Structures are given as structure tokens and as C-alpha cells.
Amino acid sequence: MVRYRVRGGNPLRGTAFIQGAKNAVLPMIGAALLTAQGRTVLRNVPIIEDVRRAVELATAVGAGVELHESERTLVIDASRLHSPVLPAQIARRFRGSVLFTPALLHRLGEAIVEGVGGCNLGSRNLDFHYLGYKRLGAVVDEGETVIHVKASGLTGATLYLDTPSHTGTENLIMAAALAKGTTVIENAALEPEVLDVIDMLTKMGARISGGGTGFITVEGVEELHAVEHTVMPDRLDAGVFAMAAAITQGEVSLVGTGLDLGVVRYKLEQMGVDFARQGAVLQVRCDRPLRPINIITDTYPGFATDLQSPMMTVAALADGTSYIHERIFDGRFALAAELNKMGANVEVAGSRAIVRGATPLTGAHVTAHDLRSGIALVLAGLAAKGETVIDSGYLIDRGHAHLAPRMRALGADITQEISEP
Ligand SMILES: CC(=O)N[C@H]1[C@@H](OP(=O)(O)OP(=O)(O)OC[C@H]2O[C@@H](n3ccc(=O)[nH]c3=O)[C@H](O)[C@@H]2O)O[C@H](CO)[C@@H](O)[C@@H]1O
Ligand SMILES: C=C(OP(=O)(O)O)C(=O)O
Incomplete structure (x- = not known):
């Protein structure tokens, strides 16, 4: 049994080393x-x-x-x-x-x-x-x-x-x-x-x-x-660290050769996040309230479905109403109910979700239903008041390497707990 415990409120600052894909x-x-x-x-x-x-x-x-x-x-x-x-x-x-x-x-x-x-x-x-x-x-x-x-x-x-x-x-x-x-x-x-x-x-x-x-x-x-x-760098891992910087009003340098965030970068820029390429390093910072966004997931070069869940967390923290249309998978909104436990206002109708922000998030006991909803809850925990406990953390570990130490190196208060089932 793997569980993540996140205490929110710290802006993430420093260098994030992006894993292979x-x-x-x-x-x-x-x-x-x-x-x-x-x-x-x-x-x-x-x-x-x-x-x-x-x-x-x-x-x-x-x-x-x-x-x-x-x-x-x-x-x-x-x-x-x-x-x-x-x-x-x-x-x-x-x-x-x-x-x-x-x-x-x-x-x-x-x-x-x-x-x-x-x-x-x-x-x-x-x-x-x-x-x-x-x-x-x-x-x-x-x-x-x-x-x-x-x-x-x-x-x-x-x-x-x-x-x-x-x-x-x-x-x-x-x-x-x-x-x-x-x-x-x-x-x-x-x-x-x-x-x-x-x-x-x-x-x-x-x-x-x-x-x-x-x-x-x-x-x-x-x-x-x-x-x-x-192995090439993991653009999904990179997207998550960029979002972590954005929602905590932080500043993170992403290191991983040849990273191209494509449409994810453009969407975050529309929300008010600043990106600056400095040679091989991509710097991400945010020091203003986030604006709402519309997302339609698609195959490459469209918005990756695997970043739709983390983006839902970012949208919950943006000031206004965001719209998400999931077009690749027919069951990828299990996150909504978990985010709502933390104070978000996400309404799901079929393949579309409406996210009304910004609602202050509060720590809660939540469950990862899949890898990306899990990491989206970690992001929510980083921005929430108090402690968030995320169960079924194995699913997060399926796709993110050494998550807790990499986030702690940026100032996050996050621990991974492993116990016998
Ligand atoms: C290990 C891996 O690389 N996983 C990725 C891969 O999954 P995966 O390769 O499984 O995803 P696919 O691109 O195959 O699936 C996309 C959609 O096509 C449908 N479909 C797919 C194959 C098929 O034979 N018949 C069919 O109908 C699926 O039901 C799904 O609705 O691409 C997904 C979509 O970018 C990502 O979310 C996953 O992270
Ligand atoms: C859907 C995903 O992975 P997999 O295809 O390995 O289940 C994912 O990485 O979000």
C-alpha cells in the first residue's frame, strides 16, 4: 500500500530533473x-x-x-x-x-x-x-x-x-x-x-x-x-512539474534535454504562466492569478489526454469557468469527485467537464483512481490548505519516478508512505 501525504502552501522553487518517458x-x-x-x-x-x-x-x-x-x-x-x-x-x-x-x-x-x-x-x-x-x-x-x-x-x-x-x-x-x-x-x-x-x-x-x-x-x-x-524525456512528467510551479506561484527550471511541451505550454501561457527557454533549460514561473482555460484532448499534436487530469486541478485554481472536453477515453473523469472533496467545483456531463474556479482547496483524504488522477491530486495537495492524504499511490508510482524527493527538493512538503496491505 502506497500513500502520499502532502501539506500545501509552499511555492515550488528550484530545478526539476525530468525523467525519461x-x-x-x-x-x-x-x-x-x-x-x-x-x-x-x-x-x-x-x-x-x-x-x-x-x-x-x-x-x-x-x-x-x-x-x-x-x-x-x-x-x-x-x-x-x-x-x-x-x-x-x-x-x-x-x-x-x-x-x-x-x-x-x-x-x-x-x-x-x-x-x-x-x-x-x-x-x-x-x-x-x-x-x-x-x-x-x-x-x-x-x-x-x-x-x-x-x-x-x-x-x-x-x-x-x-x-x-x-x-x-x-x-x-x-x-x-x-x-x-x-x-x-x-x-x-x-x-x-x-x-x-x-x-x-x-x-x-x-x-x-x-x-x-x-x-x-x-x-x-x-x-x-x-x-x-x-530514452527521450517524459513530456507528461515535465508538464506536471510546470503545473506544480504554476499553482504554487513558484519558479522552476525544467532540466531534460530537448523538452518541448507544445500545446501544454501554450495553454498554460494563456492561463498566465510564464515560460522562458534558456538554452537547454525551460524555466516556468507564475506570479499572478491564473485565468480559466478551454481544453479539448486529442492525439498528438493535440492536448495529451494524460495531462487532462492535472490540468483539471490547475483549472480549479483559476479565476473563472474552464471547460474540458475529453475525446480519447470515455472514463477519465474519476478525478472530479475527488477534487470536489477538497472544495473544487467540477461538474461532469458525459465527455465534458465544467470547472468553476477559483475555489480554495482544503486538504482531504482522497483516492487516486489512475496514474494521472493521482498526480492531479498531488498537485491539488500542493495548493491546498492543510494536509491531503492520497491513497492508491502505487498508481502514481507507475509513471513518476522518485516523486516525493524530487518535489521536496523544490520545497514541497510531501512524503510517500509504504505499508503492508
Ligand atoms: C503505454 C502507453 O503508451 N500508454 C499511452 C497510450 O495508451 P494506448 O496505446 O493504450 O492508447 P491508444 O492510443 O491505443 O487508445 C486511444 C483510444 O483508441 C481506442 N482504441 C485503441 C486501440 C485499439 O485497438 N482500439 C481502440 O478502439 C482506445 O479504446 C482509446 O479510446 O496512449 C494513450 C493515449 O495517448 C495514453 O493515454 C497512454 O498513456
Ligand atoms: C493511461 C496511461 O498509461 P497506461 O496506458 O500505461 O495505462 C497514462 O500514462 O496516463
């Missing part, structure tokens, strides 16, 4: 399993619970994995994969487990998926993944709980995604990388993390073009080799 490192661990040739080294690995689960899962299928925590480095030897089973007790704890399927298919001719976890955000289908594998020549047997994918070799095909699924795109690229012939993926995801995965696969010897255009072409190759790759 969760949504890039997980497919990269999957990609490392595609090759039997040598050992893969991943640098700038975020030490988050999802990475620990991915290490357990890679070990369960036969990879030798060393996680060097203080060096933030993973060394993966996938030369001796022996089990096609993604065991339920590990796979159901994180979404990234779905990204192991292509490697098992190529290396062992089958993948037995006993479950896929991830944030509880309403429907999270995987039909694009399985339809894509079928088009490439796999046989997919979708049982009640277990999915069995089999293939004695994949062949390139034209694939189309109804919506540009993030992990769907990554999985189909990995499946196509070692297929015979050419695969075209239409309506592919444009997220920077997908492009980082393409970079790594290209270094491994894959032939991929069109990344970032929505139309990806993959020319299958015979084999891939192990490489060293540095």
Missing part, C-alpha cells in the same frame, strides 16, 4: 526482445513501477535483464527467450505488457497474452493490434481472458488504424520490422514517443520511413541487432 521506454523494452544478437542498453530509464513490471515480464519470458537504478540504465539480453506466456499476475498490472507480443511472435512463433493492464479509463480496446497481426498473417484466438496469437512468419500488408493508436502503431511497426516484404500503416500515431521508438528500431537495423506523417512504411528485414539508446 514511460511511454517510450516500455515499447523499447519490447523492441529489445526482438533481437537475439547481443545485449541492448537503454539509458535515461525512469525508475517507475511500470518499468519494474516490464523487467519482471521480460524475465518471465526468458530475457536476462539488469536494471541499474542509480545509473538509470537497463541492460537486456534476449538471446534465450523460452516462454511465449505473458503471465496474468504481471501483465495485468500495466498496459505496456501488450508491447511484448511482436517479439514473442517473431522469436517463438506465438504469444499467449493472459491479460493486459493499465489505467482504468473506460474502454481500452486492442482490436487494431489483433486485426493488424491477422492482416500480417497471424492467427489470433481471442478467448474470454487469454489471447493466443500464432504465426510461423509474418508477411507485409497494408494496415489501417481507425484512430491513431499509440501502442497499436508501435506494435504493428515491430511486427512489420521482421515481416517479409513491405507494410504500410495508415493513420499511424504521431506521438514523439513513437518517433523515439522508430529511432531505436532504425538503429537496430529496421527500415522504417514516414514516422510523424501518419503513413508509415516498413520494409521487413531478416534480423535486428542490439543497440544502445537514450
Whole structure:
């Protein structure tokens, strides 16, 4: 049992070190399993619970994995994969487990998926993944709980995604990388993390073009080799630290090479937050009352759904009425009721939320329902009067590394408590 305890009121000041991206490192661990040739080294690995689960899962299928925590480095030897089973007790704890399927298919001719976890955000289908594998020549047997994918070799095909699924795109690229012939993926995801995965696969010897255009072409190759790759910075972690500076009327320098906050920066600027790029450092400060905002979540380069919850907290502290339209997931407003316990005024109607601010927030006992609602409650706690206790903190640790010490270094009063269940 993990619980966060936050006492609000301190402005955050100092330097925040942004971690490597969760949504890039997980497919990269999957990609490392595609090759039997040598050992893969991943640098700038975020030490988050999802990475620990991915290490357990890679070990369960036969990879030798060393996680060097203080060096933030993973060394993966996938030369001796022996089990096609993604065991339920590990796979159901994180979404990234779905990204192991292509490697098992190529290396062992089958993948037995006993479950896929991830944030509880309403429907999270995987039909694009399985339809894509079928088009490439796999046989997919979708049982009640277990999915069995089999293939004695994949062949390139034209694939189309109804919506540009993030992990769907990554999985189909990995499946196509070692297929015979050419695969075209239409309506592919444009997220920077997908492009980082393409970079790594290209270094491994894959032939991929069109990344970032929505139309990806993959020319299958015979084999891939192990490489060293540095995981890109986590723009969601960076967004959270920028918001923490904004709501506490603080000033924080974000350190993480090449950070681009895109639309999140522009939205925060509209709310009155100042950003200044100083070479490789992005400085964020706020010394005025926040203005309300309208947000519509979308796939990249739209406003990331994963920052919608933290932004709801910021909106609750802004002076006026903000409107949020969630367009990616049909169940991503569990935060509203928790924020309302703290004094916010959030009204939800279907996929839209109206946030009437600014209401003073008061510490309360609240629950994280998913990773991003959890971190949004941490933000609320930083701005609230008194103490906020956030339960189900494991969900926060799925995606944010060393959260309490990194925030304490900026002056926040936050502790993480771990107890036996
Ligand atoms: C590990 C990882 O990278 N997770 C990210 C990834 O999740 P994930 O890759 O699961 O998200 P997707 O982009 O696939 O899903 C987006 C939407 O498409 C729908 N869909 C998706 C696939 C499919 O086969 N059929 C289908 O209908 C889903 O139900 C959902 O409504 O992208 C999400 C959207 O940016 C982020 O919130 C997650 O942090
Ligand atoms: C939805 C998220 O993650 P996952 O896809 O890993 O559940 C998230 O990071 O907010």
C-alpha cells in the first residue's frame, strides 16, 4: 500500500530533473526482445513501477535483464527467450505488457497474452493490434481472458488504424520490422514517443520511413541487432512539474534535454504562466492569478489526454469557468469527485467537464483512481490548505519516478508512505 501525504502552501522553487518517458521506454523494452544478437542498453530509464513490471515480464519470458537504478540504465539480453506466456499476475498490472507480443511472435512463433493492464479509463480496446497481426498473417484466438496469437512468419500488408493508436502503431511497426516484404500503416500515431521508438528500431537495423506523417512504411528485414539508446524525456512528467510551479506561484527550471511541451505550454501561457527557454533549460514561473482555460484532448499534436487530469486541478485554481472536453477515453473523469472533496467545483456531463474556479482547496483524504488522477491530486495537495492524504499511490508510482524527493527538493512538503496491505 502506497500513500502520499502532502501539506500545501509552499511555492515550488528550484530545478526539476525530468525523467525519461514511460511511454517510450516500455515499447523499447519490447523492441529489445526482438533481437537475439547481443545485449541492448537503454539509458535515461525512469525508475517507475511500470518499468519494474516490464523487467519482471521480460524475465518471465526468458530475457536476462539488469536494471541499474542509480545509473538509470537497463541492460537486456534476449538471446534465450523460452516462454511465449505473458503471465496474468504481471501483465495485468500495466498496459505496456501488450508491447511484448511482436517479439514473442517473431522469436517463438506465438504469444499467449493472459491479460493486459493499465489505467482504468473506460474502454481500452486492442482490436487494431489483433486485426493488424491477422492482416500480417497471424492467427489470433481471442478467448474470454487469454489471447493466443500464432504465426510461423509474418508477411507485409497494408494496415489501417481507425484512430491513431499509440501502442497499436508501435506494435504493428515491430511486427512489420521482421515481416517479409513491405507494410504500410495508415493513420499511424504521431506521438514523439513513437518517433523515439522508430529511432531505436532504425538503429537496430529496421527500415522504417514516414514516422510523424501518419503513413508509415516498413520494409521487413531478416534480423535486428542490439543497440544502445537514450530514452527521450517524459513530456507528461515535465508538464506536471510546470503545473506544480504554476499553482504554487513558484519558479522552476525544467532540466531534460530537448523538452518541448507544445500545446501544454501554450495553454498554460494563456492561463498566465510564464515560460522562458534558456538554452537547454525551460524555466516556468507564475506570479499572478491564473485565468480559466478551454481544453479539448486529442492525439498528438493535440492536448495529451494524460495531462487532462492535472490540468483539471490547475483549472480549479483559476479565476473563472474552464471547460474540458475529453475525446480519447470515455472514463477519465474519476478525478472530479475527488477534487470536489477538497472544495473544487467540477461538474461532469458525459465527455465534458465544467470547472468553476477559483475555489480554495482544503486538504482531504482522497483516492487516486489512475496514474494521472493521482498526480492531479498531488498537485491539488500542493495548493491546498492543510494536509491531503492520497491513497492508491502505487498508481502514481507507475509513471513518476522518485516523486516525493524530487518535489521536496523544490520545497514541497510531501512524503510517500509504504505499508503492508
Ligand atoms: C503505454 C502507453 O503508451 N500508454 C499511452 C497510450 O495508451 P494506448 O496505446 O493504450 O492508447 P491508444 O492510443 O491505443 O487508445 C486511444 C483510444 O483508441 C481506442 N482504441 C485503441 C486501440 C485499439 O485497438 N482500439 C481502440 O478502439 C482506445 O479504446 C482509446 O479510446 O496512449 C494513450 C493515449 O495517448 C495514453 O493515454 C497512454 O498513456
Ligand atoms: C493511461 C496511461 O498509461 P497506461 O496506458 O500505461 O495505462 C497514462 O500514462 O496516463
